[in-house]
Amino acid sequence: MNMVVCGSLLSYHSLPRLLKPQRPALWCKKQFCVRGSVNKPDAEEPRRIMIRKENEGWKIDFSGEKPTTPLLDTVNYPAHLKNLSTQDLEQLAAELRADIVYSVAETGGHLSSSLGVVELTVALHHVFSTPEDKIIWDVGHQAYPHKILTGRRSRMHTMRKTSGLAGFPKRDESVHDAFGAGHSSTSISAGLGMAVARDLLGNNNNVVSVIGDGAMTAGQAYEAMNNAGFLDSNLIIVLNDNRQVSLPTATLDGPASPVGALSSALTKLQASTNFRKLREAAKSFTKQIGGQTYEVAARLDEYARGMISGSGSTFFEELGLYYIGPVDGHNIEDLVTIFQKVKAMPVQGPVLIHIVTEKGRGYSPAEAAVDKMHGVVKFDPATGKQHKPESPTLPYTRYFAESLIKEAEDDDKIVAIHAAMGGGTGLNYFEKKFPDRCFDVGIAEQHAVTFAAGLATEGLKPFCAIYSTFLQRGYDQVIHDVDLQKLPVRFAMDRAGLVGADGPTHCGAFDITYMACLPNMVIMAPSDEAELMHMVATAAAIDDRPSCFRFPRGNGIGAVLPPNNKGTPLEIGKGRILTEGNRLAILGYGSMVQQCLEAAHMLRTQDIYVTVADARFCKPLDTELIRQLASEHEILITVEEGSIGGFGSHVSHFLSLTGILDGPLKLRSMMLPDRYIEHGSPKDQIEEAGLSSRHISATVLSLLGKPKEALHFKP
Amino acid sequence: MRCAYGLAIPASDTRFFTPEPFLRLPRPGSGNPSRISIGSFRIKAKINEARKETSFYELLGIAESGTLLEIKQAYKQLARKYHPDVSPPDQVEENTERFIQVQEAYETLSDPRSRAIYDRDLSMGLHLAFSARRRSQYHERSEWKNRWQSQLSELKRRSMNKDAKGNLSWGAQVRRQREEASKKP
Numbered sequence: 001m002n003m004v005v006c007g008s009l010l011s012y013h014s015l016p017r018l019l020k021p022q023r024p025a026l027w028c029k030k031q032f033c034v035r036g037s038v039n040k041p042d043a044e045e046p047r048r049i050m051i052r053k054e055n056e057g058w059k060i061d062f063s064g065e066k067p068t069t070p071l072l073d074t075v076n077y078p079a080h081l082k083n084l085s086t087q088d089l090e091q092l093a094a095e096l097r098a099d100i101v102y103s104v105a106e107t108g109g110h111l112s113s114s115l116g117v118v119e120l121t122v123a124l125h126h127v128f129s130t131p132e133d134k135i136i137w138d139v140g141h142q143a144y145p146h147k148i149l150t151g152r153r154s155r156m157h158t159m160r161k162t163s164g165l166a167g168f169p170k171r172d173e174s175v176h177d178a179f180g181a182g183h184s185s186t187s188i189s190a191g192l193g194m195a196v197a198r199d200l201l202g203n204n205n206n207v208v209s210v211i212g213d214g215a216m217t218a219g220q221a222y223e224a225m226n227n228a229g230f231l232d233s234n235l236i237i238v239l240n241d242n243r244q245v246s247l248p249t250a251t252l253d254g255p256a257s258p259v260g261a262l263s264s265a266l267t268k269l270q271a272s273t274n275f276r277k278l279r280e281a282a283k284s285f286t287k288q289i290g291g292q293t294y295e296v297a298a299r300l301d302e303y304a305r306g307m308i309s310g311s312g313s314t315f316f317e318e319l320g321l322y323y324i325g326p327v328d329g330h331n332i333e334d335l336v337t338i339f340q341k342v343k344a345m346p347v348q349g350p351v352l353i354h355i356v357t358e359k360g361r362g363y364s365p366a367e368a369a370v371d372k373m374h375g376v377v378k379f380d381p382a383t384g385k386q387h388k389p390e391s392p393t394l395p396y397t398r399y400f401a402e403s404l405i406k407e408a409e410d411d412d413k414i415v416a417i418h419a420a421m422g423g424g425t426g427l428n429y430f431e432k433k434f435p436d437r438c439f440d441v442g443i444a445e446q447h448a449v450t451f452a453a454g455l456a457t458e459g460l461k462p463f464c465a466i467y468s469t470f471l472q473r474g475y476d477q478v479i480h481d482v483d484l485q486k487l488p489v490r491f492a493m494d495r496a497g498l499v500g501a502d503g504p505t506h507c508g509a510f511d512i513t514y515m516a517c518l519p520n521m522v523i524m525a526p527s528d529e530a531e532l533m534h535m536v537a538t539a540a541a542i543d544d545r546p547s548c549f550r551f552p553r554g555n556g557i558g559a560v561l562p563p564n565n566k567g568t569p570l571e572i573g574k575g576r577i578l579t580e581g582n583r584l585a586i587l588g589y590g591s592m593v594q595q596c597l598e599a600a601h602m603l604r605t606q607d608i609y610v611t612v613a614d615a616r617f618c619k620p621l622d623t624e625l626i627r628q629l630a631s632e633h634e635i636l637i638t639v640e641e642g643s644i645g646g647f648g649s650h651v652s653h654f655l656s657l658t659g660i661l662d663g664p665l666k667l668r669s670m671m672l673p674d675r676y677i678e679h680g681s682p683k684d685q686i687e688e689a690g691l692s693s694r695h696i697s698a699t700v701l702s703l704l705g706k707p708k709e710a711l712h713f714k715p
Numbered sequence: 716m717r718c719a720y721g722l723a724i725p726a727s728d729t730r731f732f733t734p735e736p737f738l739r740l741p742r743p744g745s746g747n748p749s750r751i752s753i754g755s756f757r758i759k760a761k762i763n764e765a766r767k768e769t770s771f772y773e774l775l776g777i778a779e780s781g782t783l784l785e786i787k788q789a790y791k792q793l794a795r796k797y798h799p800d801v802s803p804p805d806q807v808e809e810n811t812e813r814f815i816q817v818q819e820a821y822e823t824l825s826d827p828r829s830r831a832i833y834d835r836d837l838s839m840g841l842h843l844a845f846s847a848r849r850r851s852q853y854h855e856r857s858e859w860k861n862r863w864q865s866q867l868s869e870l871k872r873r874s875m876n877k878d879a880k881g882n883l884s885w886g887a888q889v890r891r892q893r894e895e896a897s898k899k900p
Contacts, residue, residue, distance in 0.1 A: 199889045202896075232884030322873070324866045326859050334860065341867050347877040347890065348870065 058094035060362065063382045066102040069095035077151050078125040089126060089332045093118045096145050097362045101381055103156040108377040109167055110141035112360030116242050120355065121145040123335035127343060128206055131175040136191045138211040140168035140181030150176035160501035162680030168505055182505025184443050185218035187211050188237055192224055195233040206236065206343055213241045214420065217442030228350040229320020235350045236342060242359040316352050325354030330361060371423065393556035396529060397494055401426030403533040404463060405433050406566045407540045414461045414540060417441065419448045425465035425494055445470050449477035456487040461540060468493040468508025468550060475514060482546045483518040489546050490539040496550035497641035498689060503679030509672050512646030515548050516618050522547035522572060523618040525590030529556035537567035552591045573620035581609035584700055585629040589615045589640040589647040596639055598693035603700060606709055610700060618647045621654055635666045635703050641691060643672050670699060771820035783825065790821040
């Protein structure tokens with residue numbers, strides 16, 4: 001029978017001898033608590049030990065069922081970590097790893113980033129006390145161990161599901177989540193704000209911001225560090241360097257070489273350049289031995305002091321942060337020592353602790369994978385093989401990439417730019433074909449947009465592939481550098497509309513609104529993958545002004561693709577009518593057109609025939625089509641998967657300006673509601689937003705005076 | 716103690732990397748002067764060796780700007796050529812050694828990180844075998860520990876004086892004000 005004594009090492013095979021607790025926690029002496037696991041007395045097999053300590057570290061056996069986690073079971077809140085010894089913390093880290101792997105294997109989500117920070121999380125919660133102390137996780141996809149240790153372990157199976165845990169820290173979810181995250185590089189800014197507030201209010205807590213090397217490529221991190229150095233408020237910044245620098249979506253062939261100058265700087269920090277200086281000094285020392293040793297020794301001392309106070313840490317020191325590191329990010333003892341020492345100092349000012357970790361550490365399929373299993377769907381823990389659902393069609397992203405490649409084959413002026421999202425935007429495929437014409441600028445959307453503008457001034461045709469939500473970061477550049485100067489930059493906005501499990505932080509709700517209000521921009525949205533290919537061609541052809549098109553997350557609907565994936569440019573400002581009907585017209589924009597067609601299909605069973613049109617363009621609007629629909633129907637409904645101020649607003653503005661609204665026409669606009677839609681499955685989100693085909697049919701029926709018929713349609 | 720470049724620092728001892736003991740290094744006439752001179756001799760020999768050897772790129776027969784694909788192809792070709800199982804019996808020894816070198820070259824150059832470090836060394840005129848670096852990585856970690864321990868002590872020293880009157884930063888001013896406020900009865 002296996003027995004576990006609180007606060008000591010896991011059991012051995014050779015029982016029934018009682019375990020010797022190695023280093024019992026102090027409080028354990030008073031109450032000797034033994035948790036025995038129930039085994040049938042005549043059990044044939046001895047219980048397998050899944051998590052064992054070996055010489056170099058803890059080994060977890062992933063080949064079977066989820067292992068028992070006796071120590072982790074005792075931890076529900078960070079307070080429970082305080083009394084554990086270093087040995088226990090290491091065991092806890094191993095159990096936490098196992099828990100994360102098995103949990104993410106069930107739900108999908110972000111795996112390897114969490115695995116890389118297990119030791120860091122354990123050390124932070126051991127030394128600091130949330131919620132009084134604040135721990136801010138940048139981006140937040142590595143916060144799974146944090147969530148487990150702060151009372152949400154029992155809900156981990158609901159991760160990223162409707163009404164379940166969010167995939168990122170969320171202030172509404174727990175007091176231990178100090179700041180919501182999702183976009184990167186905000187942690188230092190937020191942390192500085194909390195630190196300054198603490199100073200003004202006269203409080204005494206600690207503030208820790210954890211940021212990765214990838215997130216460091218964004219300008220906001222520098223803005224924050226610069227300000228932190230200037231204000232000199234006590235703040236601890238942990239730079240979690242897993243040497244990916246640029247999201248590890250990798251190229252198709254292997255890991256991408258680090259992006260930019262930042263990575264070489266970080267490499268230098270890790271590769272002991274200072275020791276080179278020291279060695280040269282040592283060489284000259286040996287030459288002069290026998291001579292003026294005092295002076296030589298003093299010179300060496302100077303070198304050494306310069307080296308030790310972290311002057312080899314380049315820009316961090318220049319910005320006013322005290323640099324400590326590099327530190328082995330998987331050594332709990334080291335981490336705890338450093339955090340305790342820094343916490344205990346009377347006044348620290350801003351301190352940057354540079355830890356080096358390995359992404360996916362402790363789970364060999366992740367360590368070996370090209371993309372390190374950064375974002376995964378359900379997988380098998382024993383092998384790491386993901387259960388990717390079979391689908392007859394490819395994602396929209398892929399269709400975009402293929403058609404862009406086709407355009408680029410014919411026109412060598414076409415170049416593509418993305419911001420550290422080669423895999424997410426599909427531009428990895430483009431890069432494979434045209435490695436010189438694909439630019440990954442790191443997590444720097446602002447730079448990406450102006451960079452594209454610069455390319456456009458010289459006659460190139462830049463395609464900026466940035467997610468709808470991330471383009472928000474570069475909005476001023478879109479207005480000031482691209483639109484104002486009327487430069488022909490093409491924006492391909494992926495993940496437009498609701499995005500499912502990632503939630504509101506990644507939702508592309510606002511792009512129609514923020515793009516359509518710009519005077520020179522051409523705005524289009526395809527209703528299916530074939531239209532997408534045509535719009536890529538259209539955008540490539542628009543050479544006198546900026547243009548953009550948006551497409552959603554998800555797979556195509558199975559439309560017939562143009563031959564050879566080569567689209568043909570559409571006539572600008574012309575939509576199309578898909579089905580004809582009477583009395584009522586539905587004008588859809590973008591992928592919502594599919595929902596409109598479904599609604600029309602449902603309504604036929606009620607003997608109602610509606611016209612469905614695909615607007616294709618939000619700017620310039622197909623005014624002829626709208627006039628025609630307005631004159632031939634009593635009621636016009638516009639549908640879009642965007643916030644207020646988008647397509648519907650432009651249509652109603654047009655109708656009012658032209659005086660059509662003075663007439664008998666009834667106008668209704670369906671759009672995303674004026675609130676954030678929580679994460680969940682795409683189906684649930686559409687239902688929540690009120691934009692499913694059922695909702696559209698219900699709207700039609702109520703406008704036609706038959707509200708009760710809507711109950712015929714089952715959700 | 717060996718540091719990253721495989722050079723031995725005379726009076727090889729871990730105390731060397733903390734500030735004070737500089738002044739405690741063995742003076743001439745005390746300690747083991749012979750050990751020191753042998754050490755420097757070894758340094759020179761190692762450097763000469765490192766300078767003469769062919770670089771990994773030359774070994775694989777590709778340009779220094781070679782892509783990952785080219786490296787893979789060159790490696791596969793050479794591996795097939797020099798594998799001990801397929802070499803004629805009289806050349807087995809030499810070929811095995813070559814094979815191991817090719818293997819090392821591939822390992823270093825196929826990983827962008829280690830390739831970056833290797834390229835940097837190369838530009839400084841030093842070619843060092845991967846195995847030497849691997850051995851040094853372990854020592855690198857213990858060097859890291861020494862380094863951050865010293866950084867911590869320096870920070871502690873600085874933090875004693877951080878809020879002295881001279882420091883005009885916003886943080887220092889607010890902290891001083893708070894101190895004074897808390898001292899009032």
